[in-house]
Amino acid sequence: MKKLLNTLYLTQEDFYLTRERDNIVIKQDGKVLNRFPYRIIDGIVCFSYLGASPSLIELCAENQINLSFHTPQGRFCGRFVGPTNGNVLLRRQHYRLADDVESLDFAKRFMLAKISNSRKYLLRFKRDHRDRVDVKLFEEIDNELVWALENVQVAQDKEMLLGIEGQAANQYFRAFNDMVLSDKETFRFNGRSRRPPLDCLNALMSFGYSLLTYECQSALEAVGLDSYVGFYHTDRPGRAGLALDLVEEFRSFIVDRFVFSLVNRGQLTAKHFEIKENGSVLLTEKGRAVFIENWQKRKHTEVEHPFLKEKVKLMLLPYVQAQLLAKAIRGDLDAYPPFLI
CATH class of the missing domain: 3.100.10.20 (CRISPR-associated endonuclease Cas1, N-terminal domain)
Known part of the structure; x- marks a missing residue:
């Protein structure tokens, strides 16, 4: 390990x-x-x-x-990126699978994990804060996410998968304003915006996803996989497709949960953000320092891995999943077991 x-x-x-x-x-x-x-x-x-x-x-x-x-x-x-690590036979098999119809099975597994983990996070949030959220809204969203999970499993191609994933994400984001329990004006969520982020929540999410992508790229390359050849995220120059595939499993569990914790505990406030002339909202230097300090602490939190049944530090999860993915690509496992809360 x-x-x-x-x-x-x-x-x-x-x-x-x-x-x-x-x-x-x-x-x-x-x-x-x-x-x-x-x-x-x-x-x-x-x-x-x-x-x-x-x-x-x-x-x-x-x-x-x-x-x-x-x-x-x-x-x-x-x-x-220094010298390439790992077995060339593993990378050859990785490339073959990425070009084959079997890539759809890997893509489905990444999406099942993403939607399932998002749903479970919302269910937990509703349970913990039932008296402060719109329970009916959460139940409506839950029904839509259950529909998405059922349809991911029967999707015939990646275009269908992309449509299902988009609908599920839109439903998931509907709960975000309810999940802000303090300073709702500063952290009002106006829908997902990436480049640039247009509100404080989007600025935090984008920053967290960037750090998580770095962790996932490092993990994949450490086991000898090419982080730029994805199964769900198709090839595009400069895009680490496989790293983004792996990120999908952890978005809600590692980043979103962490972001709402910072916001609802008052560790980040309006003073930690700056608004640019083009409307983009960015973390200040002090805001980044608060984020990273707490991010580093959270790395040492232990969780039980659902497949291995062992305690694993939170930020070793990408390395564990990268190892399992490599085993599945080599054929040592019948199928890739994604990380499910």
Whole structure:
């Protein structure tokens, strides 16, 4: 099992990464702010425009330290990928399945997990806050999500699957305004908006999904799979299709649940956001710091994996699922077991 090491997050725009012998060094205006032995670092997520030195990139490549770059607002720009790990036979089989009709079965399993986990999250939220939500609305949404689950299993092609998934997502988002239990004006949800996010909830979700995608890409590449060749998300230049497939399983359980926890506990407020001239809403530097601090803490939460029946730290779940996916692709498992709450 992979060890849960530290992920280093650089949240300020003017931070620069470099190397001193076996240390990863953070600089600002030429001054050393901090240094870490590379052996304790598993990944680096950089929200800085200044980037990293070639020697630091070399250190990361030699030691399989994942290095990704984002804008200060959280939009993913790209990541540095060192030597490819894993068995070439696994990747060949992955490519064959992605081009075959069997890819529909994998796509269905990702979607079943997404919709099922979303439904179970709503059911739990309704149970925990029954006196503060519109119970009738939640029951209507639940009926629609049950319909979606039934139809995913009989979908004949990916176009049908895409339509079902879209309807399920629209129903799921209908509950979001009810799920904001405090400061409803600041966190009013106006429907899903991505590029750019147009309200505070969308800004938080987009930021969280970006971090989760990084985790899923790292996990897939660690087991030797190509994170850019998906089963549900079709090939598109620059899009990590398989990582996005894996993200679908965890959206509600890891990101949405976390976002509503931050909002409803008052850990993030209006002062943690800024509105741009084009109407986009972004986290401030302090907002990103609050988000990441709590994100790091949540990584260490343990849950019982429904397939393995073992306790697993939350942010090792992508690695566990990547391993199970690789086994299914190789034929060691009869079918891929998605993560189901």
